[in-house]
Amino acid sequence: MKKSILITGGAGFIGSHVVRLFVNQYPDYRIVNLDCLTYAGNLENLSDIEGKANYVFSKVDINDSNQLEQVFNDFQITDVIHLAAESHVDRSITDPLSFVKTNVVGTVNLLNAAKNYWKDLSEHLFYHVSTDEVYGSLDNGGYFTESTPYDPQSPYSASKAASDHFVRAYANTYGMQTVLSNCSNNYGPNQFPEKLIPLCIHNIKEGKPLPVYGKGENVRDWLYVEDHARAIDLLFHKGEKGNTYNIGGFNEWKNIDIVRLICERMDQKLGRTPGESAKLITFVKDRAGHDLRYAIDATKINEELGWKPLQTFETGIEKTVSWYLENEDWLQGVTSGDYLKYYQDHYG
Numbered sequence: 001m002k003k004s005i006l007i008t009g010g011a012g013f014i015g016s017h018v019v020r021l022f023v024n025q026y027p028d029y030r031i032v033n034l035d036c037l038t039y040a041g042n043l044e045n046l047s048d049i050e051g052k053a054n055y056v057f058s059k060v061d062i063n064d065s066n067q068l069e070q071v072f073n074d075f076q077i078t079d080v081i082h083l084a085a086e087s088h089v090d091r092s093i094t095d096p097l098s099f100v101k102t103n104v105v106g107t108v109n110l111l112n113a114a115k116n117y118w119k120d121l122s123e124h125l126f127y128h129v130s131t132d133e134v135y136g137s138l139d140n141g142g143y144f145t146e147s148t149p150y151d152p153q154s155p156y157s158a159s160k161a162a163s164d165h166f167v168r169a170y171a172n173t174y175g176m177q178t179v180l181s182n183c184s185n186n187y188g189p190n191q192f193p194e195k196l197i198p199l200c201i202h203n204i205k206e207g208k209p210l211p212v213y214g215k216g217e218n219v220r221d222w223l224y225v226e227d228h229a230r231a232i233d234l235l236f237h238k239g240e241k242g243n244t245y246n247i248g249g250f251n252e253w254k255n256i257d258i259v260r261l262i263c264e265r266m267d268q269k270l271g272r273t274p275g276e277s278a279k280l281i282t283f284v285k286d287r288a289g290h291d292l293r294y295a296i297d298a299t300k301i302n303e304e305l306g307w308k309p310l311q312t313f314e315t316g317i318e319k320t321v322s323w324y325l326e327n328e329d330w331l332q333g334v335t336s337g338d339y340l341k342y343y344q345d346h347y348g
């Protein structure tokens, strides 16, 4: 094995795409997917690579230092790509402490496990996956660059900002080799249907209301999840150690415009009268402290490493809507909790 890479959060939305890409692209790497399988973790996301010789799943909580140590020893981990996190802003508003526990304490546990196991830190990489939300809200125009000061506004973004700071502190204090990336909103297959795009697709199918915060004026920059996974692959191999890279598609949309676009697509796909799905749009009380606009300046990764998204929003949304319609079982499974049974059946 050339490398033995620990990918945390690999049963989740983005993590599952990263694990698949690495397992398929690098047969000479061992990929260890470490995930404690919260409501957001679902091994069905990876059923196509189960049984591959270079893939292992390990059900471990990043808050459990003893088990982490065991995993590093058992699989002789050479590098880490850290995605495990509590990821939903609304949940962070009702339960901030669980975000501190996993995103901050869990990240420090993982950093410690790596630091203790690796004898020569200069030979190993700790890649930390983060979000553009750490930069706060762009209410007066402009873009987030890698040097934009941190100004997190929600318990979720505060916990991710803290984890980013710890990763940089381990680079500075102990000489850990790190790469960080801060990415805009992702969309695509396997996203838990509490997030805007899969929620809309699911609710339109079921004829349920489409809740839109405030007037739907909040702007987000959207990237197809496989393009994010490709960027992580590139940065893992070619990113300059100690550096941060912003990842985004220069693709800003108001929430309400996205919801209308999905309504149009769903009307076409389901053979409904144009405008039928849009009748489900229901404006609800705005999220507390809702950031107005996020927009990533991805010039550094574009120019230094030649990364560009392969999907346009048109093609990405088309793939996404089709995937959810063709994978009704997956959607039913995650909304009914059946995926827990899947795990028990497969892994005891």
Ligand code: NAD
Binding pocket: 008, 009, 010, 011, 012, 013, 014, 015, 034, 035, 036, 037, 038, 039, 040, 041, 042, 060, 061, 062, 063, 082, 083, 084, 085, 086, 087, 088, 102, 106, 129, 130, 131, 132, 160, 182, 183, 184, 185, 186, 187, 192
């Ligand atoms: P997700 O919620 O879909 O998946 C998170 C995964 O982490 C799940 O499989 C879950 O079981 C696992 N996990 C949670 N707590 C754990 C713990 N204590 N120990 C082990 N595993 C645990 O999240 P996602 O949307 O795939 O996001 C992945 C990462 O990317 C996160 O770090 C997130 O902050 C970051 N990110 C997400 C987006 C986005 O738009 N979704 C954008 C930029 C960055």
